[in-house]
Amino acid sequence: MNATPRTALTIAGSDSGGGAGIQADLRTFFACGVHGMTAVTAVTVQNSLGVEGFTEIPADVVAAQIKAVAGDMGVDAAKTGMLATADIILEVSKTLDEADIGRDAHSPLVVDPVAASMHGDPLLREEALEAIRTELFPRATVVTPNLDEVRLLTGLEVTDRDSQRRAADALLEFGPRWVLVKGGHLYDDPECVDLLSDGVQYLELSGRRYETPHTHGGGDTFAAAITASLALALGVPDAVAEGKRFIERSVAESYPLGGGVGPVSPFWRLDRG
Template structure:
């Protein structure tokens, strides 16, 4: 009999193209050896060319999904992705407290503050950004914004290592235990330099920049790989280090699909039949 694996929960939107959202989260969880569970917050109409539309799931159905899996299977770590509206965000925050997920409950909770697709298509109603800051960040073990999200959240336009550190400090002021400011969108840099900090430790994670446009789902995959490592009991610095190496390889192995931007690939971690 197979030993029972650790469990990870994603609270996020569905990507009909399969490259991002809960689809990316679940396949990353699988590749990292944890059992993935999901609470779907929205359904997007999406392919490699972009997001043509989305519809939110009622907040009570979102919270019912979380309670159903947490009450029966247990959650070793959780993450958020696309949350769409302030109502959903507020409901998720309340429910996480009820099922004892989050930094104060000692169940690691990663907030990936998804605001827009990589094509620039909005995935968050305007009023929802403040709710992420006030409701989710204080409950977060780790927040993982990209540079566009950092600018929306803090007003800081990251252009170099100095402004990256300032942005990380500003994010910590919102209440998370750790902040990860990813450097993947700093396209002028020949490297991808991420900064992880809890306000005391400042850890730089350097990595290569690959010459590919096929990076759909990269942020989701990175956050999910970190969440999987946290579910297995790793501390935040080690989990982020493992997540960094996972996404590097996933970008290196990305593939074209459709007429637009293809997805990053976790297939390198598993055997793919011919």
């Protein structure tokens, strides 16, 4: 009998184009060697050119999906992505407690606060942003906002390394154990530097910046790789470092698909290990 792999759960929206959302999470989980499970929060209509619309899944159905897999298969780590509404966020937060998933629980939780598009446009109303701050962040092992999401959640503009550190401190006040302030949108910086902090340690993870327009699903893939590493029992700094390595290679090998922005690629892991 084959050994049972570790498990990871993604609570997020579906991307019909396959580049982001639960599709990106599942292929990342697979590439990292963990069994992926899903709780779908919304079904989007999108392709490489953008999002044409989406339909939310009822909050009780989202919760039922989490309960179904957690109660039967177990969850070694979980992540959230697009949660769409305050009602879904509140129901997910309550269900995570019941399933013993979260900051101080049995299973670590990565919160990717999908609040802004890749162009910086807000994707959540203020009541949903407030629910992320007050309900989801206190349950998070690590949160992974990009700079536009930092601005929407804290009101702070990150323009350099010093303001990146101030943003981490502001986000930690909402209660997560660790904050990863991603620096991919600091285009004046020749390197892509992400800052990981628990309020005591401030760890800079530096990587090469690649000149490619094809970065669809990059944030989802990064957070999913961190989640997979946590499921494999790595500590947070090591899991984030492994996630950084994974996303850097995935961006390097992104590919064009359709008439717009192509996806980052985890295929490197399958081809060359």
